[in-house]
Amino acid sequence: MAELPSVERPWRLVLPQALYGRLHRHLFPGDGDEHGAVIAAGLAETNRGVRLLARELYLAVDGVDYVPGKRGYRMLKAGFISDRISGCSEEGLVYLAIHNHGGSDSVGFSSDDLRSHERGYPALLDINRGTPVGALVFAENAIAGDIWLPGERRVTLAGASIIGGSLQNLTPSPTPRSIGRSRLYNRQARLFGDAGQHILGGAKIGIIGLGGAGSLLAEYLGRLGVGEFVLADPDRAEPSNLPRLTAASGFDALVWLANENNPAWLRRLAARLSRPKVALARRNIRRANPNARIDAIFGNFLEPEIAAKFADCDYLFLAADTMRARLLFNAIVHQYLIPGVQVGAKVQVDLASGEVLDVYSVVRPVSPESGCLLCNKLINSAKLQEESVSEEERKGQRYVDEPEVVAPSVITLNAVAVAHAANDFLFYMTGLREPEATQAYMRAQPKCRQTWLDEPRKSPTCPECGGHPKSRLARGDARRLPVVERQTAQPLNRVKG
Numbered sequence: 001m002a003e004l005p006s007v008e009r010p011w012r013l014v015l016p017q018a019l020y021g022r023l024h025r026h027l028f029p030g031d032g033d034e035h036g037a038v039i040a041a042g043l044a045e046t047n048r049g050v051r052l053l054a055r056e057l058y059l060a061v062d063g064v065d066y067v068p069g070k071r072g073y074r075m076l077k078a079g080f081i082s083d084r085i086s087g088c089s090e091e092g093l094v095y096l097a098i099h100n101h102g103g104s105d106s107v108g109f110s111s112d113d114l115r116s117h118e119r120g121y122p123a124l125l126d127i128n129r130g131t132p133v134g135a136l137v138f139a140e141n142a143i144a145g146d147i148w149l150p151g152e153r154r155v156t157l158a159g160a161s162i163i164g165g166s167l168q169n170l171t172p173s174p175t176p177r178s179i180g181r182s183r184l185y186n187r188q189a190r191l192f193g194d195a196g197q198h199i200l201g202g203a204k205i206g207i208i209g210l211g212g213a214g215s216l217l218a219e220y221l222g223r224l225g226v227g228e229f230v231l232a233d234p235d236r237a238e239p240s241n242l243p244r245l246t247a248a249s250g251f252d253a254l255v256w257l258a259n260e261n262n263p264a265w266l267r268r269l270a271a272r273l274s275r276p277k278v279a280l281a282r283r284n285i286r287r288a289n290p291n292a293r294i295d296a297i298f299g300n301f302l303e304p305e306i307a308a309k310f311a312d313c314d315y316l317f318l319a320a321d322t323m324r325a326r327l328l329f330n331a332i333v334h335q336y337l338i339p340g341v342q343v344g345a346k347v348q349v350d351l352a353s354g355e356v357l358d359v360y361s362v363v364r365p366v367s368p369e370s371g372c373l374l375c376n377k378l379i380n381s382a383k384l385q386e387e388s389v390s391e392e393e394r395k396g397q398r399y400v401d402e403p404e405v406v407a408p409s410v411i412t413l414n415a416v417a418v419a420h421a422a423n424d425f426l427f428y429m430t431g432l433r434e435p436e437a438t439q440a441y442m443r444a445q446p447k448c449r450q451t452w453l454d455e456p457r458k459s460p461t462c463p464e465c466g467g468h469p470k471s472r473l474a475r476g477d478a479r480r481l482p483v484v485e486r487q488t489a490q491p492l493n494r495v496k497g
């Protein structure tokens with residue numbers, strides 16, 4: 001590991017729900033006994049702390065890999081440990097040895113446990129070439145962790161987040177907090193609970209694209225009391241965007257300067273000076289919640305340093321419909337274990353006749369375990385290539401006076417997708433979503449007043465979400481995000497915001 005991660009900031013473990021389910025069934029089969037396992041995890045260091053990203057789970061077979069201990073009650077057998085630690089060492093992953101104690105809501109290491117860490121972990125740390133090693137102990141609804149780093153540094157795990165179906169947070173012991181009900185959120189806290197409202201206040205969300213869909217997301221999530229936002233969009237408001245941008249005025253788009261009867265130099269001035277879409281979104285969020293922390297980036301998500309700013313969010317909203325944005329968003333979801341959703345609306349028109357063929361709004365949940373956009377053939381390589389053609393080349397291919405073809409776009413179509421996506425986020429974060437709730441993609445078609453659910457596919461060999469050694473899943477900082485070509489202007493197939 002090139003740089004040692006900080007021990008000053010909190011460390012948390014992130015577990016995808018299915019992986020946690022398998023572990024929980026193994027540790028608590030109802031026999032009241034102790035059981036063992038190992039997790040290999042990626043690591044991501046952010047301003048909010050260090051996140052250990054559970055990638056692989058190895059269950060220790062009772063009596064074979066998990067046996068009566070020489071000093072403690074039970075222990076992982078040496079052969080099992082050495083297989084797992086050499087695997088972690090080869091792949092640069094954090095090694096986490098796991099066992100359970102009895103009890104429900106509180107857990108901690110015994111003095112036997114701690115002595116065994118002191119005997120064993122300095123050597124394991126050497127084998128793992130300085131990538132952290134450690135131990136986790138679980139109770140039914142609690143976790144404690146003791147993580148070892150080079151230089152005799154040690155961290156106590158703050159807790160764990162189980163992501164995917166419905167967010168669940170585990171800590172070493174219940175954290176009694178008296179949360180008062182704010183008058184502001186009194187009505188919605190009757191649904192989410194005061195604790196739920198508190199969770200929203202502590203959440204950090206990313207919105208990629210602040211056009212029609214992103215503008216509504218910012219408004220809804222700002223009103224709902226989400227505490228922290230990262231927003232990115234490279235575009236400024238144009239007069240033709242005004243019917244879809246929340247609370248935008250003619251002044252924001254400099255409508256009188258942009259008037260088509262004005263000389264070209266005035267219109268260019270309007271295009272250069274009108275208000276960035278992220279600034280409009282930030283203004284709306286501030287109006288709703290003056291305490292919100294907002295990182296409004298007037299720039300393109302496709303640039304690596306901007307994309308990296310989304311890697312410590314709790315939830316991502318993709319509201320920019322380009323293939324390259326999909327590729328990068330999908331990579332962040334899997335590499336950093338951050339659930340997200342892609343939202344959009346489309347109007348398909350026959351180019352020759354102008355006939356409206358189909359109209360739909362889509363909501364596609366993407367989590368590390370379900371809904372990968374690559375597996376579901378939603379990242380089209382031909383279109384990716386098309387988008388790589390720069391703005392200059394595109395203009396060169398077009399006659400000077402030929403108007404740009406813009407896609408139809410309507411605020412209500414965006415609103416359908418955005419409201420569902422925001423509801424999904426709310427019910428996920430506040431624990432209101434039922435465990436069996438579907439993760440299906442949703443498509444609403446107003447022409448026939450039908451809503452369809454499409455069950456997403458998943459391929460075990462996928463380079464993004466697959467569990468094989470080469471996949472991106474849970475790699476954290478060890479892997480680079482895909483480099484999509486740096487661009488200077490609007491991509492080709494952008495749906496006009």
Ligand SMILES: [Zn+2]
Nearest residue numbers: 099109110113
């Ligand atoms: Zn123990």
Ligand SMILES: [Zn+2]
Nearest residue numbers: 372375462465
């Ligand atoms: Zn996949």
